Amino acid sequence: MSGFSEYDMYLFGNGRHYEIYKKLGAHYDERDGASGVRFSVWAPHAHRVWVIGEFTDWQAQDEYAMQRLEPLGIYELFVPGRVNGEMYKYLIETQDGRRIYKADPYASYAELRPGTSSKIFDSSSYKWKDTKWMNKRKKIDSSKDIPMAIYEVHPASWKRHFTTDEGIEGMYTYRELAQSLCEYIKEMGYTHVELMGISEYPFDGSWGYQVTGYYAPTSRYGTPEDFKYFVDTMHKNNIGVILDWVPAHFPKDEAGLREFDGEPLYEYPDPRMGEHPDWGTKIFNYGKNEVCNFLIGSALNWIEEFHVDGLRVDAVASMLYLDYGKKDGGWIANKYGGNENLEAVEFFRHLNTLVLGRNPGTFMIAEESTAWPKITGEAADGGLNFSYKWNMGWMHDFLDYMKLDPIMRKGSHNKMTFGMSYNESEDYILVLSHDEVVHLKCSMLNKMPGFKTDKFRNLKAGYAFMLGHPGKKLLFMGQEFGQEREWAEERELDWYLLDDPEHADLRLFVKGLLGIYKKYPCLYTNERKWDAFEWINANDADRSIFSFVRKSPTGKKNLLFVVNFTPVERNDYRVGVPKKGKYKLIYTQDMQLNELLIESKDYTFEAELSECDGRDYSIAYPLTGYGVAVFHYN
Template identity: 65%
Template sequence: MGKTKTVKPYEIGELDHYLFGQGNHYEIYKKLGAHRVKNGKKEGIYFAVWAPHAEEVSVVGDFNNWDESANVMERGEPLGIYTCFIPDVPEYALYKYCIKTYKGEYIYKADPFANYAELRPGTASRIIDISDISWSDQAWMEQRKAWKHTEQPMSIYEVHIGSWKKHPDDEDGFYNYREFAREITKYVKDMGYTHIEIMGIAEHPFDGSWGYQVTGYFAPTSRYGTPQDFAWMVNYLHKNKIGVILDWVPAHFPRDAHGLADFDGTPTYEYADPRKGEHPDWGTKIFDYGKNEVQNFLIANALFWIEDFHVDGLRVDAVASMLYLDYGKRDGEWVPNKYGGNKNLEAIGFFKHLNSVVLGRNPGALMIAEESTAWPKVTGSVEDDGLGFSLKWNMGWMHDFTEYMKLDPYFRKGAHNLMTFAMSYAYSEKYILVLSHDEVVHLKCSMINKMPGLGFDKYANLKVGYAFMMGHAGKKLLFMGQEFAQLREWSEKRELDWFLLEEPEHQYIQNWMRDLLHLYKRNKAMYEQDDTWEGFEWVNADDGDRSIYSFIRHSKGNKKNLLFVCNFTPMARDDYRVGVPRRKQYKLILNSDDKKYGGTGEERPQIYKAKKGECDGRPYSFAYKLPPYGVAVFEF
């Protein structure tokens, strides 16, 4: 038998080839890419790239005058991983891989494993050493291990860094990661959110894709600074007890010449058959989940963000497009699976593998599915044939809620069930209720402009809608700007219309949302039994004629419960009576008629005593003067 070649710790060896070929090399990003190493007495960069069908690969960069012949790489078998060591390459140097294809053509590709990229419109990768990033969020990371999302508050502020606020002194108007961290922390703490979810952070060439068409999966976008700046932001947010969730896009990638598409001159990362490998509607390529190396690339990438950059969760974009082979396709544009069905069996296997590994290695981290269909057991355990996600976006609730809220109050009585239906399936998955960026773009109107009526009615509708959402079972997510009733649809090209807060109506909505968020965080009844029937109880779900909903949120052991009453019409109900389960005192803790929310400020008693007398099928009740679009929350 031949002797096994000894390899230096940073080099790609037989074991690396084997594990990557099996799809189990979860830290492959520490080997592939460009890493600063010591080779004997020389310091330099060890480059490694997977290009199985390439005839030849070389590293070109500003350190070798982009000369294809200067640094030719050595091919490693059996997978076709090319490597080379180049001494004295400076930090931030630009580079690409020059790949000679099987057709004899030369193509230039950015490094799929690069940690930093040239600012667009440039497309090269940059050398950077991220091994020296220091962290001081140990307390947060330790607590995270024991954190149970089902029993903890989660109110997420979805934010796009480039347009939350524009920087007056930057050519593009971008705050860098550190500046953004300080600003967003102040705002999020004041408002009472528990997490931020950041849109499109991995490197992408086109601002208008919002980061959903990725060319650099292992690189925080250079628009807002370096990977060190990005890490500083996460660390800073953690030290201020704010969780960080990133959008993550394993569904598809763009065709840009420098990206993953036809990486070595053949479909390397994507399915070869265009009926499986292309999204006709999006003009993008679909990852080949049947290839172990591609699954490995994506799973390692998820681990990279969660383990190396301390990110608390990934919201996985466009899950439905991965699960269904015919998603967004007409007859003849897709290929059935081996059983003749439309399920992508390889993508299903990928999700089970992904979630088992990521959550198994990182207790307390989150994997969140943006899945828009009724696919069963998205948050079910892998052992029970589920996909293994922690949480799922409740797109059904979002659709019913927005359809109901758009209605003129006169017609709401005919659609009363739109607001109650979600509770019939609320415990089939672990849900997040979402009003995301997708609901306020592409001529869908901002949240305030979805509301019927004019003036007072619009703002009053939004207030009662937000109260219903915050009281309903499930975690919460709201897109930036909607918390102060942004009038215009969102655009990545401009900052939010913060000047609106000079107007009292917008200040009222912000005050209301702030108090709802703090009420949510303060009261265990609103979150600790989100995934069980014991946590939510309708008092009256059938008051369609008056379009009033009343329900109770229960804490564990019923120590402190909350009663919500929401009136979705402009009719005042001076004689409103609500049924209650006990002969107790009910304390009014939130009243939408308060002056700071734009109400009349009418004086009201704080304590209401329940009296014997059946109402809403309960043995006791009390009367409350319910104003137009009134919301009242009582503690008992």
């Protein structure tokens, strides 16, 4: 009896088998009273296929030849007596007589690199303890009025052991990360962790963005069950988990997906469609149902089987544009003569509508670097139905401004205000990600102009501006305490810097910002609407000062932000305010002062009937150089 029914064939052939990972791959089964593993692989161009492994001495043996199932070219074999952790591959004989060795595309676990074998593994018996979180997740309001402060982490370089342990090269395991990372995120006040490069990949230097195992948590940090424990622990501590996911391309490694059964199968056959010349990788064939099903199944596997809360989809622009990274003559136009990949567009609409529809409260995030319209628009309205889009335009403008000497900033004042001109177009996440602190781009701290103290005060001002600006937030690990060296995947962050008072103070400043963010709903509700944001003065270029308010839908717990991007002190700075009443200073650049502000009434200012910034009422107070002032008002 086959484990792959005619109905399974029908669904897979139409790209609608949403639990395909339970059919293809290696799964425990029982046949004629014997327990074992059923292996299934899609290889329609193959002439013959064998399962090989430790149990066959890695040789093709007749009893391990797989049976071909038509009409899709699925190969299947039941092997009795197999156990967790045993390695295997598929030996594929091609139509022209070559023999190639391939890892299982649907494997749930893989051999630690540099090995390339798949491993039998069943983690279905894991007992989840995150019922409370999962029930709460289902009830999240679709309006997206939730706080989302994301800590982006590369697990291998967040922290490392000083001694190598059992061949893991000092890397923390999933279970160790579950404890130490969870404790740190809770202390800081982030709401979510985003993990780079969890799907199995062969080369450390790719950071996990050239994937060979789309269903397997990388074995660098442990087993699939260990990864479930990581997610479980985060959820029990009210921390959401986001994974980076890469459906844009895959590497050419011999054991991987490239020409999987001797011919292009997962990739477009024409290199003008199927090659990324800049990256040296293959592009998935989004016009083939089974390939789209493979990718959709991967996304659902992470969310439904591993309880992940969201996927950040990498390199979306490279999927949407047929000419992305290609020269004239090196790409093929669509049927209308345009450069849009219509098949990828339909893939995204199918993927996002399905994932979000089946899993209320989860989210799909697009890393999309162009002005493609309606990334977060509904599919029915011509959109791609992502939940959020990384705001790459804001990020570039923000960093261009922050890197300037303060005396030059007045000439680029509009870079800090331009983001609000298009804020209504998408649901955004403001990002300062890993990509901005590698490849000679400097760390966030060292992008800042001036001497050491100036750098810290500049960065504090920038982070405060980011907090007040509409959009969810993402900050890459280490930038919260002023990592000085560029990030490198082979070493841990420079945690020793926290022995320096200025680095420790910056970390506490960021922690305070995150506390304000979660305390005041005006910072995360109604973010696309102008009635939730108002410039007080967006045009004070000569002094490089920005002032604006974030308004709550209830009219209570509103915030006024004033940020000074020069070292010039304004001892009696006057700022217009929306209405008369009391304005309590609740946060500044200085941590010692912030402690005094918690209960003090000395820092409450009564609005005066004195015109400023086009407002009838205003307040005056001392604004320090690179000063940050956040006021609460009702």
